[in-house]
Amino acid sequence: MSVTLRIVLIVMSILTSIYVLVQIRKSQLKIEEASFWFFFSAILILMGLFPQIVNFGAKIFGVQAPVNFVFLGIIFILIIRLFHLNVKLSQLENKVENLTQRYSIDENNRRKESKKVQ
């Protein structure tokens, strides 16, 4: 791994952490959601500081250039994250559907009640 790439990894991870903290300060992000990004930054920093980890991983998985192992790892983590978000989205959609249906049925009942009174 080149020194430039190591510096890029470290700088990017610091910037990511700062950005996440700013978003929390602005109340744009829940703290429990932020932990993933801190974990993600920590991995980038570790890879930047200790390239031996990357070299070792590349050797085990038979990846020729260690830098490709960095990409592989990042892609892997992001795909898992993406799937998690997809699950969350489904749950969220389900909640919105539930809420919408509940609201409309209650409104229907209220409408009938008020017509009865008149």
Add this chain to the structure above:
Amino acid sequence: MKTLIVIPAYNEAQNIERVVNNLIDNYNQFDYIIVNDGSKDNTAEICERNNYNYLDLPINLGLAGAFQAGVRYAYENGYDAVIQYDGDGQHEASYIQPMIESMIETNSDIVIGSRFATKKKPFSLRMLGSRMITMAIKMTTGKKIKDPTSGMRLFNRKMIEKIAQNINYGPEPDTISYLVSCGAKVSEVQVEMHERVAGESYLNLTRSARYMTNMFVSIFLVQFFRSKE
């Protein structure tokens, strides 16, 4: 059997009065509920003006969510059966009674208002999709459903309970297939359907392709991993 006609309606201002007035004037032995699925036109206004029984969804949920709203209403108000009925006048109300009778006679959980129960399915491009779904359901469940894409379906109380309370029970062929594999009994009654009189059809080529893909993935793959009760 206390039966509720559920009429999902998205932008059906041109059709809804004709469809619902027909039900009120000629079939008042059945209750009905319109589910206005966040229409952009004045469907809700028409319902209010005519004093119809309707649910007004403040946002658009799509057919599955809208139908489920109607089924939840049926569930909470103690209906024995629910019939899925189009808001655009494609379905003929005179077939509701025969479908209910068939449900009682054959002790079915689901009765499909089928265009091809006794009549032959034409060889058109549109029917190719229908044939493929029939084949997929036959292969996975062993049950031949001649008109799986018919939008006119009668569900009994047992099915109402499932549809009202769970996700992934949209009113589509894959749900029928899944319910068959759970042991639900399905029968078909021959009906006639009309071409839609006004408004736009939902299906185009891209949507049809996506629909078929979803149905195949659901019937051939997902169905086997869903819990069977």
